[in-house]
Structure formats: structure tokens, C-alpha cells
Amino acid sequence: MILSLVAVGNNAFALSSYTQPKYFFNNPYITFIIDILPILVLFILLSVLRITGWKSTLIASIFTLALAIAIGVPADNAVYAWAIGALFGFWAISWLIFWGIVFFNTWRLSGYLDAFMSWVLRNITYDIRIFAITLAWAMGALIEGLIGFGTPWAYIVPMLVALGIPTIRAITIMAVANTAPVSFGAFGIPVITLAGVIGVPLMAVSSAVAHVVAILAMFISFIILYLVDGFRGIRDAWPAALVGSLGYVAGQYTVATYVGPYLPDVVGSLTAFVALVLFLRVWKPARIVEPPRDIRHMANNSGRPAAVAWASLLVFVAVMGLWASPISPLPKMSVAVFSVPAYSQILGKKVAVSYAFNPFATGTAALVAWLVSMAVMRPSRKVVKEALATTVRQTWAAVAVGAFVVSLAFVFNYSGMAYSLAYMASFAGILFILISPFLGWLGAALTGSNTSSNALFGALQYTVGNLLGIPPLLLPAVQSVGAELGKPVAPQTVSAGISTTEYVRREGDIIRNNLPYSISLVLLLVAIAVVHLLLYPYPFKLT
Secondary structure, X not given: OOEOOEOOOOOOOOOOOOEEOOOHHHXXXXXXXXXXXXXXXXXXXXXXXXXXXXXXXXXXXXXXXXXXXXXXOOHHHHHHHHHHXXXXXXXXXXXXXXXXXXXXXXXXXXXXXXXXXXXXXXXXXXXXXXXXXXXHHHHHHHHHHHOOOOHHHHHHHHHHHHOOOOHHHHHHHHHHHOOOOHHHHHHHHHHHHHHHHHOOOHHHHHHHHHHHHHHHHHHHHHHHHHHHHHHHHHHHHHHHHHHHHHXXXXXXXXXXXXXXXXXXXXXXXXXHHHHHHHHOOOOOXXXXXXXXXXXXXXXXXOOOOHHXXXXXXXXXXXXXXXXXOOOOOHHHOOOEEEEEEEEEOOOOEEEEEEEEEOOOOHHHHHHHHHHHHHHHHOOOHHHHXXXXXXXXXXXHXXXXXXXXXXXXXXXXXXXXXXXXXXXXXXXXXXXXHXXXXXXXXXXXXXXXXXXXXXXXXXXXXHHHHHHHOOOOOHHHXXXXXXXXXXXXXXHHHHHHHOOOOOOOOOHHHHHHHHHHHHHHHHHHHHHHHHHHHHHOOHHHXXX
């Protein structure tokens, strides 16, 4: 997929010439105000006025378009850049979101989610700490990979409460667990967006993010043990936490590095399930801590065979994986390239926002995978209709957000706002590596979305890295993972996540509770970024 700020080639559309200045109106102070206005407007709309996401992104994208024209971007170029962004947002993001969630809803409404969960509970140790790792970590990653958008909280928190875990603690557990998988959530939409706005091959970005996530993921299961049973839980059950983490990383890292960003969470969660089930057949904690509530009834067979639940899920994964694999010609079959050029004074070269339209994009793969998997699931017509109707209700706003947030980002980048802001940020020098994770965190905390954070700050991070001579994909990767860690304190995510608990409309209580864990994980990410920069920068270099 060719996309965003890349060198202008023969496909550039013949529009007015435009030069992105180092400083608008030759004034760095005015430039800074201009650069942060789109971000500030979006924040006010979402977090202060509490306007819904699709309306906020629409208003903010139109504001950014008008601002770009006001500061000298030719109107035809600006509108075309906005339209290219909207096309990318709809076809590369929203089309995939819709059909991926159609599959999940068909699977769930057919009873296979319950069958899958029953199988898991029957095959693991009856220990509350093991249940917490399996549900919050492995099952949470599966739901994040298939649907995202804070849904793992809504599904898993009631299950943890059913174990006897207090609600506020269950929410904290899920907030921490649902961090590392987020970059590859909803079939990798955040990573796809990041690759788009920085104009780098998708596989390179996917691999770079995977190298950061793999290290962070090794800590999460241990934190879950601590939240459930303190240091005693870590002392008793650390082997299970290690196996759960390694199981997820084995699937996530391999798929993200060699196949693409669409299925790392799904495959990682399945390998974590298998690793835990096999390990727990030969190992048990010396001291078993049973759940305060008897949940053996939850392990009863739901009436649907677990084998079919597994088979339908694996068929979907196989079709998606083969479609996006290096041996498949489908991801490369673009039929049109839309592009609008500019010249960057900061970069000293021609650039463009562009998008290569491919009718066989991964959203089409999800559609085909859903159709093929139905041969295994055999859902009734009623279930299929309900799955489609439910998905429309669930995703129409997300579809709009996907288009509008990328159109905002494309205008933000094309106008030069992202580059002038990056130029000023580069004055921090190499110390920017300490700021980079917090920028991603802030973007997600303000917008509620890893995707939106990547769209807003991805080009800035990439440009700062290039200006400072840092391996070009390190800061974008840290940006995306930092955004994962902002989700536990994002009002939109918290609101969706507590919708099935008694904490509805008490977002402030949850955010204050989650904040220390969120900040601590960002500090851990800073350490990971510094280690990569100093000791292992090779995965972040472009070849």
C-alpha cells in the first residue's frame, strides 16, 4: 500500500504548486499556534464539549481544511488532500472494521464465543489468578484483535466480577491487560494508519511496532498477577504468567513481522491459549487460590461444539492470513493512484499525499473470510441478519471516524503543519526519545483512539526521527505503543468499557484509578525505547 507523504512520482496529480514553509508567516510563535490548533480543537470537541467522535472528527477535519487554506495552501490541493485521506480512511480502515466485526458478531450470535470460553474454562486450573490471565490477557487480546474499540473491557470485566473480583479491581486488570494488544487491534487499524501517514511500507511499520510490543507484553501478565493477588500471586504463579506472555509474543511477533498487522492479536491470543492449556496439564501452582464465587457452571458446554468454534475461527484467520501473505498478489493489485504534491523546505525535497486504491484491500479479505467461515459455522438466516444489523449499529460512527480522522491527518501533513511542529520539536535533540512515548500517550488519552493518535502525531514522530538521525521507525513505533498506554485513561474508552458495570457515568473515578498504572507503563516504554536506541536499533532502520 503506497500512501501519504512520499516522494512525488509519475502518479502525482497536476494541481497548483505549493511549498511547505519552515515557519508560517516567517514567525515560529505564530507557526506553533497554527500547528497545535487542529489538535486543540479536536481535544476540546471530544473531551471538553463531549461531542461524539464522528461529529468531532468531522468538525475538526473541516476546521483543519479551512485553516490550511487560510495559511496559504491552494484550495484545490487542500480539498484533494482531504478527499484522499477520506478515501483511505474509508477503504483501508472502515471497510476492514465493518467486515471484521460482522464475522465476530456472527461467531458470537451463533454461540461459538460461549463454546470457546467453556472449552477454555474446562481446560485450565481452577485458580483465580490463572483465570485472570486467561480471560484478561489471552481472551482480551482475541477480542481486541477481532473488534477493538474498548470492547474487551465490556466483555471481560463482567467475567472477572463473576469470579468474585471487586468491580473496580476488575476494571483495572482489564485496563492494564488491554494495552499491549491495541496497536494490532481491530485487524491492525492503528498500524495501517501509522504506515499511511508516514508513507512507509506497511510491513516495515508492522515489524517495527512488533519489536516494541513484544518486550512490553512480557510484563503485562505479571502485573495482572499482582493486581489479583499481590506479590504472593507473582511468587506462586509466575510460570503461568511467563508462558502466557511468551505464547502471545510467539504468535504476535511472528505474524506482525512476516505476514502483516491484520492478525497478530488473533494469532497471539490463540497461541497463548494453547500454550497455557498444555502447560497447565503438567504444572499447577503449589497453592491453589479458588475464586470467591463458584464459576464451575460457566464451564458447562454451551450446546455448541468447541471444535466448530475453533475451526470457524481458524478458517477466518487462514483466509485473512493467506490473502495478506507475501505470496499473495492481491495486496499489490492497485487500480488507481491519487496524489497531490508539495515541496518541503524542512525536508528539502518534493513530497506528496497519495493513496494507491486496491479493490482487494484487507476489508475485502475479511468479507471473503466471513463468507468462507460461514460454511463451518452454518449460522441461521436470522443470525446472519442480526449480525449484519448489529454491526451497522455498532460501527456506523466508527466508519465515519475512520474517514474523517485520516482526512484531518492528511491535510495536517500536506499543509506542512506536522513538519514545522516536528522541526521545532527536534530542538530537544536526542532527549526527544524521552518525550516521544508521552506524545503517543497524550494523543490517545485525548482522542480515545490509538488510530487517531497515530494519525495526528505519526508524521511528526517520523520527521523528528529523521531530523535527529534516529533510526526512522523507532519513534513511530514508540508513538503507537505509547498510544496503547493512553487508552486506560481515555474518557471515550473508559465510557465504553464500563458500560456493563455499575460504574456507568463514573468515568472520572476509573480514570483516577487507572492513571498511576498508565503512567508507570509509559515510563517502562521510555526505558524500552532507550534500550532499543542504544543497543538494538536495527529493526527500526529502513532497508
